[in-house]
Amino acid sequence: MPLKPTFENGFFWNNYTSIESDFLRFLEFAPYCPSNKKIYSPKLTGLLLQIGGYVDSAFKEMAKYFRPRAYEKRRSAPAKRVRAIADIVDAFCVYETVYNLSSNNGGKLIAKLELVGDKELHPFASFSLNYQRPQWWDAYNKVKHEYSLHHRKASIDNVLDGLAGAFLLNVVHYPSIKLLWQLGNLTIGIKVQKGFAELSLTEEQFAAYISQAMSKFEPPNVGIRVETPLLLYVRK
Numbered sequence: 001m002p003l004k005p006t007f008e009n010g011f012f013w014n015n016y017t018s019i020e021s022d023f024l025r026f027l028e029f030a031p032y033c034p035s036n037k038k039i040y041s042p043k044l045t046g047l048l049l050q051i052g053g054y055v056d057s058a059f060k061e062m063a064k065y066f067r068p069r070a071y072e073k074r075r076s077a078p079a080k081r082v083r084a085i086a087d088i089v090d091a092f093c094v095y096e097t098v099y100n101l102s103s104n105n106g107g108k109l110i111a112k113l114e115l116v117g118d119k120e121l122h123p124f125a126s127f128s129l130n131y132q133r134p135q136w137w138d139a140y141n142k143v144k145h146e147y148s149l150h151h152r153k154a155s156i157d158n159v160l161d162g163l164a165g166a167f168l169l170n171v172v173h174y175p176s177i178k179l180l181w182q183l184g185n186l187t188i189g190i191k192v193q194k195g196f197a198e199l200s201l202t203e204e205q206f207a208a209y210i211s212q213a214m215s216k217f218e219p220p221n222v223g224i225r226v227e228t229p230l231l232l233y234v235r236k
Helices: 009-029 044-067 068-074 088-099 101-106 135-145 147-153 156-172 174-183 203-216
Strands: 109-115 116-121 186-192 197-198 221-225 233-236
Touching: 009 044, 009 135, 009 156, 044 088, 044 116, 044 147, 088 101, 088 197, 101 233, 109 156, 109 186, 109 197, 135 147, 135 156, 156 174, 156 233, 174 186, 174 221
Parallel strands: none
Antiparallel strands: 109 116, 109 233, 186 197, 186 221, 221 233
16 A cells, blocks of 8 residues: 655655756746746646645645644634635745745745755745745636636746745654755754854654754754755754
8 A cells, every 4th residue: 555645755856856856957948037037838738737736735744744733723813714724825824824935934045046046935925925935926816726727837937936935844844854854955043153163862862852942833942954955944
């Protein structure tokens, strides 16, 4: 029997890295630069649909990690539904208060782009603006439901922002932080004068940081650094 997709067994992280690899291959032929920012193609359409489905599934899986009472407490007033993530507005009502997605959970999220250099991204910034859905999420829904009318919205910009959103969920969600640390993809550290200094922790010490964070619905009280070929996240 196939494993159930979860953050703990690496399904979501492996799926994310696969989508990122496909996007990087696309950038080999159409690099990210001002003249290409609005380019669209069937390949980008497929990537945007993958990313939207991924984020939707990730949000619903993340909801299982919060006890119902805690989950309901953390929901913002505009949400009428409880105990389920039905759409991205529901997700806002839970995850903005837990993970501060609009501010990247207090960290910097950077795309390392060959022609234009580093580009700082805030894929969920609109969450703090009167419950607005991100532009890339609206693009995903329009492409998904009315492709003939909105195929131009499958642009490099929207795919990059959506990919950054998928990446961010992996680096802020507690079980995923644990997995990435165990895999060696995530570095724990502290802020120092010249940047970020790595800490060497035992399993017990790391588990204590995560448990404390989960009990308070706060980020772990240490710095985090995660890097892929395309994206870099640092929270000091």
